[in-house]
Amino acid sequence: MSTSTIDPSLTKGGYHHGDLREALVAAGLSILEDGGDPTSLGLRETARRAGVSAMAPYRHFPDKDALLAAVATVGFERLRAALAAADQGGEGADREALYAQGAAYVAFACAQPGLFRLMFGGGTRPGARPQALCEASAAAYAVLAARVATLVPGASAADEALRSWALVHGIASLVIDGLVGEAVRIDPQAAAALAGRLLRLEPIPG
């Protein structure tokens, strides 16, 4: 299969288009990066963006939800990378790494709200998620959970990790939906700072 000089990494599915599946995912990401909602992410619009016929995506995805899931999977991989990078920002295994992860989580959502909304409940019913999507989201969560595990005793680590996740996810959701003030929503840095502040905040005393 390799007598020709074509790069084998592009040969897979590279009959007419170089690699249409990846091109479609990239087109979908570009739509979201241009300020598009998940509702703007249509099958025809994505195909148009990839410079291909409207029905071409059906050769690579069974339906629209599968294309959206593939885009969301890339989103989770990017989120995982962003969390891991933020975690490595500090030096030791201290809480600053966790705060940095929280700030990165919110900054990610604020910088790409369309992608973030697609990743979380952006259309596909739970239970019908492809395995790759589930694995990608679990991998992202694992980065946060691992940091929490280094900070708390083993028993309550799971609950503490879930609590931290819910907190930063709630901040991110409220910010991108414009429920916490316009200034924060516009500026990803301000949103990240808010996340760090709330994460550091002591619970209600009593």
Next chain:
Amino acid sequence: MSTSTIDPSLTKGGYHHGDLREALVAAGLSILEDGGDPTSLGLRETARRAGVSAMAPYRHFPDKDALLAAVATVGFERLRAALAAADQGGEGADREALYAQGAAYVAFACAQPGLFRLMFGGGTRPGARPQALCEASAAAYAVLAARVATLVPGASAADEALRSWALVHGIASLVIDGLVGEAVRIDPQAAAALAGRLLRLEPIPG
């Protein structure tokens, strides 16, 4: 305008249909209560549910987003009522009232995920929200913020309220999107219990 015996409260807009505007909002709510996503909430489908022509809603709403916003406004009013009722469940001004509000918040989202998703970023761009919708969401938040204000000194009350909101909102979002385990998503009681547990959880020590 009131020589007839018709109830004035129904006279407004009640030429042909009793009160089509309210009927459309009720039809939209019923669609969401029947397990419909916000995407299932269409203009034509809502009109069909209300037993009226497809274009009739345009006499009462300028476009689809306005109808969705009206439905979301009712959702926030219901959420506000649920939070207020949960707050009154206990007796004193203690933290149990706050925990009850958190559990009620998550239970609301879990019981009506479609409505919850519509209320928060369900289509309309932030900034284009009708004033009534903003007021309804602010009124719901005010119930939670008021309880927090009775528990913490004035300076940090705002941040503490926002932190509590983000935490319960994050839990609710993750649960209805199926990111925290199927069992919790199915059972609203289990979801509410999870909210109470995480709210009670002490922060990460250090």
Next chain:
DNA sequence: CACCTATGATTACACCGTAAACATGAGGTT
């Protein structure tokens, strides 16, 4: 009664997701 306006119905158009039939070109076989 005649009239006016609010309300709802019809029709039409562009867009979308999906299915079916068609066209094309790369690769292996002879």
Next chain:
DNA sequence: AACCTCATGTTTACGGTGTAATCATAGGTG
């Protein structure tokens, strides 16, 4: 080299949606 096969992409078609424009009617007002 000639041919066959099948994966890939295109075209056409259908039902559904949101929206604009036009028509029809019900209810109160003079």
